[in-house]
Amino acid sequence: MVSSFSKTGQPFAWSIIFFIVLGYQSICQGFASLPQESGVNGSQMTRDSLNTTGYPFTASSPASTPSPGAHLPHDLKRSVYVLDLTLDGSNGSSSDIVVTEPEANHTAILMELKVYLETVASGVYLHSDKAAGMEDSFPLVLRLEFTHGALDEDLQAKLEDALAQLDSSGMFSVESNTSTMLENFFMSTQDPCTAMFVCPLGFTCNSVGCQHMCIKDDVCNGRGDCVVSVLSNGDAAPTCRCHSGYTVHYSGDQCQDKRMGDGQATAIVAGILGSICLLLLVAVLVLCMGRKSSSNYMLSKDVYSKSTYANTETRG
Structure with a gap:
């Protein structure tokens, strides 16, 4: 046995x-x-990102100071101030300018607007806020662009005079409340941060200059590396590459989620x-x-x- x-x-x-x-x-x-896992839509960086700027920063923020910091000065030569006015084809609307000949197409309307406004504004554009395929429908948006170099004490008076001539053209009727809008617009131009292109992509504007997005705040909570991603719509946003180690793994848009690291989990199992x-x-x-x-x-x-x-x- x-x-x-x-x-x-x-x-x-x-x-x-x-x-x-x-x-x-x-x-x-x-x-x-x-x-x-990845904290940025894996990135999640994914977060719909296409590429990153060549100016990366770690998530750890510098010591706070009483005044905002700046890494670059305001680029006033490239800055553009934008004034949007609404156009409609009926008097009962809340538009700034009424088109008295609503049967006219956009091309004819824009050509007539440029006759009066192109000598004052750096750019004159007409957009439809309707869905694609309805380009000739109202309301429309008249966008006037002004460079920083064009801003002077006489610009407001010149623009008011151009709108007055537009009102007497017979094709447009400028509403009386437009003068208040112009006054508010020119007051806002005293702040450089209201302009477009005053800071490079990936920077935010403050009173003293342009600050990189990854330094403005502790974006990644000290748990990852911050980089600026350019999204598909052309905008920039700070994203995080979260740290991952033997004992701990961070994830989430701001590395706010924490779990046990794969190495430690394997060791326990x-x-x-x-x-x-x-x-x-x-x-x-x-x-x-x-x-x-x-x-x-x-x-x-x-x-x-x-x-x-x-x-x-x-x-x-």
């Missing part, structure tokens, strides 16, 4: 140990192949599985030793019985 167990019991025990080790390796490989394997190994060894002891006991009992029977026959 001992010989029988040696041939069948031991291979069975080793088979169990082999499959346990194989299962442990499979689980470890599964953890290693888990996809890594390996420890648990190792403990289970050890317990199973001990159980198998105890079972084997129990069967061996039982076999030895049965063998000793059989030998004792035969010896007793032989002694009895000899005495008889």
